[in-house]
Each structure stands twice: as structure tokens, then as C-alpha cells.
Amino acid sequence: MVKVAVLGASGGIGQPLSLLLKQNHSVTSLALYDIVNTPGVAADLSHINTPAVVTGYLPANNGLEQAVTGAHVIVIPAGLPRKPGMTRDDLFKKNADIVRGLATAIAQFAPQAFILIISNPVNSTVPIVAEVLKQRGVFDPKRLFGVTTLDIVRASTFTAQISGAFSSDVTVPVIGGHSGVTIIPLLSKITPKYEFNHDQIVALTKRIQFGGDEVVKAKDGAGSATLSMAHAGARFANAILDATVKGVDGIVTPAYVYLGAFNGANELKATVGGLDYFSSNVELGPNGINKIQKLELSAYEQELLQAAIPELQKSIAKGVTFVEEASKL
Numbered sequence: 001m002v003k004v005a006v007l008g009a010s011g012g013i014g015q016p017l018s019l020l021l022k023q024n025h026s027v028t029s030l031a032l033y034d035i036v037n038t039p040g041v042a043a044d045l046s047h048i049n050t051p052a053v054v055t056g057y058l059p060a061n062n063g064l065e066q067a068v069t070g071a072h073v074i075v076i077p078a079g080l081p082r083k084p085g086m087t088r089d090d091l092f093k094k095n096a097d098i099v100r101g102l103a104t105a106i107a108q109f110a111p112q113a114f115i116l117i118i119s120n121p122v123n124s125t126v127p128i129v130a131e132v133l134k135q136r137g138v139f140d141p142k143r144l145f146g147v148t149t150l151d152i153v154r155a156s157t158f159t160a161q162i163s164g165a166f167s168s169d170v171t172v173p174v175i176g177g178h179s180g181v182t183i184i185p186l187l188s189k190i191t192p193k194y195e196f197n198h199d200q201i202v203a204l205t206k207r208i209q210f211g212g213d214e215v216v217k218a219k220d221g222a223g224s225a226t227l228s229m230a231h232a233g234a235r236f237a238n239a240i241l242d243a244t245v246k247g248v249d250g251i252v253t254p255a256y257v258y259l260g261a262f263n264g265a266n267e268l269k270a271t272v273g274g275l276d277y278f279s280s281n282v283e284l285g286p287n288g289i290n291k292i293q294k295l296e297l298s299a300y301e302q303e304l305l306q307a308a309i310p311e312l313q314k315s316i317a318k319g320v321t322f323v324e325e326a327s328k329l
Ligand SMILES: NC(=O)c1ccc[n+]([C@@H]2O[C@H](COP(=O)([O-])OP(=O)(O)OC[C@H]3O[C@@H](n4cnc5c(N)ncnc54)[C@H](O)[C@@H]3O)[C@@H](O)[C@H]2O)c1
Pocket: 007, 008, 009, 010, 011, 012, 013, 014, 033, 034, 035, 036, 077, 078, 079, 080, 081, 082, 091, 095, 098, 101, 102, 117, 118, 119, 120, 121, 122, 147, 148, 149, 150, 151, 178, 223, 224, 225, 226, 229
């Protein structure tokens, strides 16, 4: 059995993400958990003639426990989205609590699962989940991922609009974190190779860093990216399933991870100011992360990294402190 659980499955991301995961024939069980509406979403998806058996859970009757128990992959898009004028960090107060609660249940009922965090602010919510798992002695850094795939998707789209390439053929590694200046697109590493001039690099970098704001502004109070995020979340979840269920070799993709217990982590940590969490290309294997790749940066990208480090430091510390304080209550 290959069970995938989506926590926050009734939301703007949760519903289309669950739809896309229902298309993956490796998935035999799809468990949808939310505080509202999952019976309806599950009934609807369950009529699609793909293998996954869909079940919906609410908090009543140990719904969260049932949703995560036995899950191979758990994807978390639960939590509030931004409105215009807000930063992702403005979501911390509400979403930190939500994510901590979900992580507590995962630690107890699904400690072996691959955990994919979408809820913002990702730069802090991933440390929150890690701290909860550490406190309970079940943290495996190879299995916890902050999903930054939307930045990679945007980077392909925005760069192709300038270079004229087919966007689906373009790969741009995006490293750092998932918020404003912590998002560092490596345009020097774009494939197929393309030489942007400096003004183009500066403009594209800014657009990729603040791509989320474009959607928040256009939605005008109705939330943030949901459909493109569902695409990105499914793409990342499918990569994890391919590596860990089908045994597909050679999958490399950026993700925001804890720098520990896999090849390359210490070397990378030394080049990013000692940060405990960072997004870079990870090489996936049957047990999750095999290796994280080192950075090769242009002079401009090095400047971007220096701007990102203090921001990331603050966001990571905020997540860690939150769990420490909460556990004293
Ligand atoms: N990582 C990324 O690139 C990325 C991209 C887009 C959005 N996001 C983030 O994803 C999150 C969700 O965005 P959305 O647009 O789907 O929001 P949404 O409000 O449409 O959906 C969120 C869902 O979470 C549910 N929820 C709330 N508390 C819960 C709990 N304790 N347990 C389970 N479910 C709970 C809500 O009922 C709702 O259905 C936001 O934090 C947003 O900022 C991240």
C-alpha cells in the first residue's frame, strides 16, 4: 500500500493538489484531512477511476490520527494564506500553531513518513516541524522537506519569457529559502544555457523573489497562489514517490531542508554562514535525501546569498524558539 495524506485538503491548494495526487497511479490510498469539508472533497475525488482509494477525515473520531497512520508521504498545505500588504512572516502567529499541532500527531502516528511542508512561512514552519519531531526522538532530516518547487516553476516560466525557450524545458535551481530576498535563483546555472545581461538578471531575480506577491495582488484579498502551488506540490510529491516507491535514480530537485545527517550537509552549512536550514539541490534515493549539492555561485548570486543569510537566521530562530516556548506551557 502507498498511502499519501494531505493535511489542509479542503483549501485552495489542498483540493487541486489532492486532485493531482489522485492522478498518480503509484498512490493506492489518499487520505484527506482538514478541519472542514473533507467528506465532500473525498466523495467527489473518489469517483475518479484511478487506483487511489480516497477517504476524508475531520478532527472528530481521531480523524487526524487515522489520516496520517500508515502514510508514506504527508503533504501539509494547512494554514492561512496572505492578503495584500502582508508578508509570509505575518502568517506565523496562526500557522505556527497549526503546523505544530499537525507535527505532533505525525510524530506519534507516522514518524516514518516523508513530510512535505507547504504552509507559510516555510522558512519557519519547517524548523517548527523538525523541533517537534526532535523533541519526540523521531526526527530524520532525510525525510523532511520545505516545498520550494513553486519558485523553480516560476523561474522556468519567467526566464523563458525572456530567452524564448520552451518553459517546460528550462531548469533554474533556486536556493536559500521561500520568502522575498531569501529566494535566490541561480540564473548562472540555467539549462539550456542562456546568457542574460546584468539588467535582465537583476529584473528576473526580483520577479522570481516576489512572484508570490503578483498573485496575492491580483487575487485582491482572496488569497495567494493555489493552482500553481498545487501543480508545484504535486510535482514535488511525485518526485518523492518516484524516488522512494518506484526506485527511480538520479532525481535532483531543490528543497528547504535541515542540514544534517546526509552527504554534503556540513560542507554546505559552512558556506551558508552556519545556517541549520537551507534550500539547495537535493539528490533523492529510496530513503529520502542521499546528498545535498554544494553551491557554485556567480558574484551577483554571492551577494544575494549574503542578503538572505540574516533573514533566514531570524526565521529559523523564530520557529525553534516557538516550539521551545510552547513546550514549556
Ligand atoms: N510553499 C509555497 O510555495 C506556498 C505557495 C502558496 C501558498 N502557500 C501557503 O499554503 C497555505 C495554504 O494556502 P491556501 O491558499 O490553500 O489556504 P486556504 O485558506 O485556501 O486553505 C487552507 C486550509 O487549511 C485548513 N486548516 C486550517 N487549520 C487546519 C488544521 N489545524 N488542520 C488541518 N487543516 C487546517 C483550512 O480549513 C483550509 O481548508 C498558506 O499558509 C499559504 O501561505 C505556500
